[in-house]
Amino acid sequence: MSSVLYDAPGPRAKRRNIILSVVFFALLALLAWWIYRALDDKGQLEWALWEPFTESEAWTTYLLPGLGNTLKAAGLSMIIALPLGAFFGIARMSDHRWVRIPAGAVVEFFRAIPVLLLMLFANEFYARSTDVSTDDRPLYAVVTGLVLYNASVLAEIVRAGILALPKGQTEAAQAIGLRKGQTMTNVLLPQAVTAMLPAIVSQLVVIVKDTALGGVMIGFTELLNSRGTLAAFYATVIPSFIVVAIMYIILNFILTSFASWLEGRLRRSKRSTGAVLGAEDVEELNAAEIGGAYGSGASA
Amino acid sequence: MFDFLEGYDVLGAFWTTVQLTLLSAVGSLIWGTLLAAMRVSPVPLMRGFGTAYVNIVRNIPLTVIIVFTSIGLADIFRVTLGAADDFEALSFRLSILGFVAYTAAFVCEAIRSGINTVPVGQAEAARAIGLSFTQVLWLIVLPQAFRSVIGPLANVLIALTKNTTVAAAIGVAEAATLMKEMIENEAQTLAIGAVFAFGFVVLTLPTGLFLGWLSKRLAVKR
Amino acid sequence: GSDDDDSDAGSGSTAGGGDTIKIGIKYDQPGLGLKEPNGYSGFDVDVATYVAKELGYDADQIEWVETKSADRESALARGDVKFIAATYSITEERQEKVDFAGPYLLAHQDLLTKTDSDITEATDLNGKRLCSVTGSTSAQNIKDEIAPDAQLREYGTYSECIAGLQSGAVDAVTTDDSILAGYAAQEQYKGQFKLAGLKLSNENYGIGVKKGDTETVNNINTALEKMVSDGAWDTAVKDNFGPADYKNEPAPKIGDIVS
């Protein structure tokens, strides 16, 4: 089997690869040793620092409630952002200028601004102009920031999902006499939704990660913030960071794996045109693509 | 109307944002290219390392990485980047290190997907006329991959610009830090929000449009 | 936040009723206000519990609310909590926005160093690395006025400063001695740190109450006086700061603000 970069390897290539493997392994081992030594020197490997994480209280008091809030904020944001995103996505494809252009402007605007600023601003807005209680305010602010940003990204995913379908699907639907609305609901949306699923799941990863901004900047008690309280009680700073990082990795890894499993399944599925928006199409969907998308749909 | 801006160095804060962005961009381009080279290498161990790096780093919140550079890298691993005693410079440099570590994962993926857009047929045709490995790489694959990578890289750059606000978490005096400070001290929340939003729109939108245009222009016609 | 229905926290303060009272504290300050697996500990918590008892609420009627430094005024203004005991120094600026009962503790800005450190004076900080939390004014004061050559390192929380002190990344941590004592007294750090004992400032800890709620202020002041006179105050100090070599000031007189 050959790839874009490599010819099918012969015996010499195979030998060279083995040597490279050994050298690289040695380098990795060296790095691991250095990390181990540094941690050991600073006493970070002492059992006392790690022991708390074997106690159920550390989890039930700090980490799990924090994780719960992380998931709550992420879930809420996704649930609110989805319909909003679908609305703006479809509005952006409208035949009418006065619908298409404002929708496009809103989407572009919120995608250009850092989520962190949106959160800070929302937090201040709720504090000054509403009577949301202090308990709830950080959650509100985090969810608001995430919704504004992610609805715009989802709007682009929805649009891309529909545009990714072969043009022939629309034409065939029109050719048997289906009207615009019927074509959208009977032919395009069902296929686009399937095509978008992996993209939507992997957008959840972005949302989960962004909840941590709320922890550091506006005191939302999500996982990263709960780590602070935990670290104060158990006096275990570095280990708590490592544990929390691993929790994020596992959580997001589950989501990513689910997304790519879904993607693979859909691509192989006998029920799709093969138009699938993968995880990679989303991670940081951005203005550059959109600038291009204004052009004609006819790219050869 | 804009008198609430008095006494605040908004331009200075955005200048820090720009510096963070540019320096991190250069760093992550280098590290990301190396990672991409590993990810597409024929050596399974390197591929494994590249894949693991990308999948781990992409799944950690940037905030965690940035805070960790400060209390972990600097304090435990003594990575002080030549600024052991100048803490202002230290957190600036550490945050760049964090952005590089994080953004490189995305750069790597952009480059890898750029390479994947080159049809295998191009490489096979090149091999079939007797070009060697390096010739195929430098004459055929990379020139084509480079062009299709501009678009995705532009997205990474824009995301990076926005992500630099996370440096506020370790006290780097960039735009988000200043906005937080101003919001605490001044009454015109809406106006402050608008000023900073506008600042980022100015930073990201033209970049996106220009690079989008460039990638269209350079795109390999197939 | 399932308790929005009770937004004017514990206003129905008829003693011993089925009501609850919401009190604002810190969650991450060992020795003062700390969230633990089975409850809350610290001097602020003990004082607040005692006061609540005097106001007619048993310990199990208290709902603790985390009030971070920046949030304290607005939480009171909106009535989210009845009162706040969270290392809340009485200052003129704050008195414009909230009313204070107390003070109930006189703390001072101080330095925490390793036991074997040779820093004994603030001026020793020249050329040394001093840690404080982001946005704190106390560290800035030292750098501006006492030790201009000190290096200021800012972290998100004091826990991280303390960890930095332990690992040698910084040479000293500065903030209120009570807070520092709380850390020094923690099981994990016992015997490793010492307080320099400098009285760089006076911090009069008061209990914050919504502006204009004079009745509650008076009730709390009465409770605080009783706490001192029946020895509960001393016990609380011993329990929370005892393990550190923290020499606390005697209980301040109500309304007696040391500036």
Next chain:
Amino acid sequence: MTKVSVAKEDVAASGDLVVLKSVNKHFGALHVLQDIDLTIARGEVVVVIGPSGSGKSTLCRAINRLETIDSGAIAIDGKPLPAEGKELARLRADVGMVFQSFNLFAHKTVLENVMLGQIKVRKADKKKAEEKARGLLDRVGVANQADKYPAQLSGGQQQRVAIARALAMDPKVMLFDEPTSALDPEMINEVLEVMQQLARDGMTMIVVTHEMGFARSAANRVVFMADGKIVEEAVPDQFFSNPRSDRAKDFLSKILHH
């Protein structure tokens, strides 16, 4: 193959079914349809041939208004082509279209593909629609594939389903745009046979194709297009044995005998 009535009432009636009058169409600077006049009588089978890019597909698509035209007029069964809305949808249902790339609805089974239009456009009830769909699938020889998804079928089978889907609307005329050119050589015949049978049953058909065998045996007329113009029209035998225009001669010489 079971016979299903194919718009019999139309075959009986007389007159022209499709009329194009000086139709013009540009793509930017490209003048793809230049003053096209074309009339197709009821029951007639017209084959359109011509070099790539000559505008054959555009012509087909214009008749169904998948492409708008810049000037001129198109009428189907005496009525001018509506510009939009319900009337356009109704007209499109009367004009069956078969694409080069099949374009079956990927998320629906073969049976559902054939039923969809009947239910949503013709408002047929589900049972009747299914009955008819099964009949049509049987007619095109893929009855046993009814519950599969398009991707599970070979190209030849997919194209036959696409024909059945179009027939399900009881169209007055069928447009075929290179229906066999995306197929593996072994599958071309099975599709051409279905089309031949359709022609014999009296369906009015416009077929863009390069299959000379089909043109010879099934067409009443061959229309030769080049550079957006209709260059020549003739009965097949005459066209193939004795093309008048040089353009056609040249084209035929390229396409035959290899």
Next chain:
Amino acid sequence: MTKVSVAKEDVAASGDLVVLKSVNKHFGALHVLQDIDLTIARGEVVVVIGPSGSGKSTLCRAINRLETIDSGAIAIDGKPLPAEGKELARLRADVGMVFQSFNLFAHKTVLENVMLGQIKVRKADKKKAEEKARGLLDRVGVANQADKYPAQLSGGQQQRVAIARALAMDPKVMLFDEPTSALDPEMINEVLEVMQQLARDGMTMIVVTHEMGFARSAANRVVFMADGKIVEEAVPDQFFSNPRSDRAKDFLSKILHH
């Protein structure tokens, strides 16, 4: 067409040019090449036909080592196929390959496409390479397109450029993998003509194709493959008029006369 010398020294020499001995190849569980024995003499033109998936492309690609084989041996001009490195590259330069999808270098002009191999592999100087490239482009009839990019050319033109690119290396043998099946019908002949001329000039050729006309007129031998095996070998006339195996009869019945 200008004549350019096509590996004349080889035509003169005698003996077998390409020899495959019990070659086996699997893709996972799929046994795509099963004990293939095939010998191609100098100057011979062999057409390989067979149903889709029978392994024709894999066979072609194995001869150029674009696919590795699991067992058996392949020799070109008496030398076994090198496994890698410089020797492999040198051998590949001696074996020209033309793909179904052209695979012209998309970022280089037509002229650069034809010059690249000469300069980088044959180390020819730029001027000579350009001269030769222009000669070859003229020979395949696209001299006037030299400065365009591949995407600006029609399929037929692209394929002719691809042939010129392969010829520029003075190959000993040329492999064609369905060179016309991605082309519009009018363009097929222009490519086949170039190939026919090449055959007449004495080039050794292995051609996978469904173009029976070409097989009849240009091939010395037809090899029929099915399911990874060579089922039948014969001279064209005999194969088309009187195939021996049922597999071949069945295949021919599907593919002819439509």
